[in-house]
Each structure stands twice: as C-alpha cells, then as structure tokens.
Amino acid sequence: MITVSGLTKKYGDRTVVDQVSFELEPGTVTGFLGPNGAGKSTTMRMITGLVPASAGHALVAGRPYTELPNPGAVMGTLLDAAGVHPGRTGRTHLRLLAATLGVPDRRVDEVLEMVDLTGAGGRRIGGYSLGMRQRLGIAAALLADPPVLMFDEPANGLDPEGIRWMRDLLRGHAARGGTVLLSSHLLGEVEHTVDRLLVIGSGRIVADGPIRELLAGSGTEVRALDPASFAAALTEAGLEVQHRDGDVLVVPGVDPEHVGALAAAGGHALIDLRRSGRGLEELFFQLTEAS
Numbered sequence: 001m002i003t004v005s006g007l008t009k010k011y012g013d014r015t016v017v018d019q020v021s022f023e024l025e026p027g028t029v030t031g032f033l034g035p036n037g038a039g040k041s042t043t044m045r046m047i048t049g050l051v052p053a054s055a056g057h058a059l060v061a062g063r064p065y066t067e068l069p070n071p072g073a074v075m076g077t078l079l080d081a082a083g084v085h086p087g088r089t090g091r092t093h094l095r096l097l098a099a100t101l102g103v104p105d106r107r108v109d110e111v112l113e114m115v116d117l118t119g120a121g122g123r124r125i126g127g128y129s130l131g132m133r134q135r136l137g138i139a140a141a142l143l144a145d146p147p148v149l150m151f152d153e154p155a156n157g158l159d160p161e162g163i164r165w166m167r168d169l170l171r172g173h174a175a176r177g178g179t180v181l182l183s184s185h186l187l188g189e190v191e192h193t194v195d196r197l198l199v200i201g202s203g204r205i206v207a208d209g210p211i212r213e214l215l216a217g218s219g220t221e222v223r224a225l226d227p228a229s230f231a232a233a234l235t236e237a238g239l240e241v242q243h244r245d246g247d248v249l250v251v252p253g254v255d256p257e258h259v260g261a262l263a264a265a266g267g268h269a270l271i272d273l274r275r276s277g278r279g280l281e282e283l284f285f286q287l288t289e290a291s
C-alpha cells in the first residue's frame with residue numbers, strides 16, 4: 001500500500017532523511033520509531049508531498065499521494081494537530097473536510113462518536129485540550145474511511161486511557177485489512193500496538209523487522225550452584241560462555257531449553273535460567289547511538 005524508495009531530504013548541505021526505503025503491507029501496524037529530530041516527520045511529510053523530496057519517491061496505492069484523485073479517501077493522515085482554525089467548532093471543521101472529501105454529513109457524527117468528541121463537537125476548537133485536538137485530528141483522518149492511516153506522534157497529549165483507546169482503534173483498523181504507520185519517540189507507546197518496527201536514527205533506517213524478532217533474546221543467562229564447573233561443561237559442549245556480575249553465565253545465540261538440557265544431562269544444579277532479553281529500550285538506544 002505504501003512504497004518508499006530511496007527517500008532523501010537535504011536542507012542545505014545537511015541530509016536529514018537519508019535513503020529511506022520500506023514497504024507497508026495491508027493488515028499490519030508499523031511503528032516508525034526514533035528520537036527527536038531523527039527524521040520521522042520529514043519522511044511522513046515527503047510521503048504526502050507536503051515536503052518535496054530531494055531524491056527518491058513514495059507511492060501510496062501505486063501513485064504519488066498528490067496524484068491520487070481523492071487522496072484523503074486512500075490515506076488518512078495526522079501530521080499537525082495544531083493546523084486547524086481555532087474559531088470553528090469541531091463539527092464545522094469536520095463538515096468542511098467532509099465536503100471536500102465527498103463524504104456525507106452523517107459520517108461527521110459517526111467519527112465524532114468514534115473519537116469520543118460527540119459532546120464537544122459544538123465547541124470551538126480554540127478551547128480544546130491538546131488531547132481533544134489529537135482526537136479531532138484522528139476523526140478527520142477517519143472521515144473517508146481510508147484503507148491507509150499515517151499518524152505522526154498520535155499519542156501526543158493523550159492520557160494512558162487515550163493511548164489504550166488509540167491502540168484498539170489502530171489494531172482494529174489493521175484487523176479489518178487496513179495499513180497503519182504511526183510514529184513515536186517513545187518505545188512504550190508503540191510496543192503493544194505495532195507488528196513491525198522501523199527504527200530511524202539520524203535520518204537512516206537502522207532496524208526494520210517484526211517487533212517479536214527485534215525483541216527476541218539473543219541467548220541465555222544462567223546461574224548454577226557451581227558456576228565454574230558448569231561453565232567448563234558448557235565450553236566442553238562447544239558453546240561460548242561469557243561471565244557477568246560474578247556468577248552469571250551468558251551463552252550467546254543458544255536457547256534456554258538447550259542450556260537447561262545440558263545442565264540436566266551433566267547433573268548441574270541451576271539457580272536461574274532465562275532468555276537474555278534485550279529490552280526494547282536497550283535495543284533502541286543501541287541502534288540510535290550506532291547511527
């Protein structure tokens with residue numbers, strides 16, 4: 001649904017997005033993750049044509065977004081929740097958008113209901129909280145019920161309940177075959193929402209894969225009653241053993257099942273056996289620092 005190829009943005013001699021390529025498939029939620037200033041917003045703006053690319057291209061449903069006959073009916077975007085007229089009511093704002101999208105007025109009430117703004121629809125946007133503006137922006141993106149949703153930092157201003165609500169909304173969209181790209185600079189916000197992670201650091205994609213694979217432990221941590229003799233047994237079995245924090249043995253690239261079976265076979269008593277989980281946090285910092 002979205003194909004991004006070699007997308008690059010230069011401001012003067014600074015390259016802020018550098019050869020970014022990815023494809024997004026229907027039925028998945030992809031998290032676009034990176035620290036502030038990594039290039040997420042610029043990439044999303046290039047996908048919509050709001051910012052012209054210095055090189056590369058982005059296609060939505062096979063065409064540049066701006067060349068689609070009714071772009072908002074193909075991809076709903078949340079890029080800048082502040083860009084609305086503060087004097088208008090939420091309902092009027094959505095009605096004007098609905099008219100340009102060719103969407104009937106009754107859909108406005110449906111989306112207001114979906115984002116829990118039915119009661120506030122008649123109030124001026126200038127009096128909305130940041131979270132309410134985010135919800136209004138999401139309502140606008142949903143108006144034409146587009147198959148693709150692209151949200152830049154949608155959790156901004158939402159409370160934990162709001163974040164859970166958004167998670168259900170985006171997961172529900174993907175479950176119905178939709179395609180979702182959402183950006184965040186906070187791992188915890190997207191960890192339980194996304195199927196796949198695209199991590200960007202200093203304008204470059206530094207990791208791309210199913211979240212489960214990116215988070216999978218890379219080995220085993222084990223503590224034995226007699227660490228020295230168990231370490232010798234592991235080495236004898238041809239495994240690499242690293243020592244950590246005194247008595248913790250780390251066996252890279254080997255599952256706990258295998259390490260446990262070796263312990264049982266050799267009669268070694270274990271105190272602790274676990275997959276060495278690279279926390280998402282750690283992965284994130286490693287990747288972004290490396291870039």
Ligand SMILES: Nc1ncnc2c1ncn2[C@@H]1O[C@H](COP(=O)(O)OP(=O)(O)OP(=O)(O)O)[C@@H](O)[C@H]1O
Pocket residue numbers: 011016034035036037038039040041042043185
């Ligand atoms: N119009 C512009 N002119 C010059 N530099 C810009 C412009 N827009 C963005 N940048 C720079 O490009 C880099 C990437 O910015 P971008 O907003 O895409 O990052 P981001 O990952 O979305 O971060 P954030 O979460 O802070 O929005 C930043 O260093 C920013 O200062």
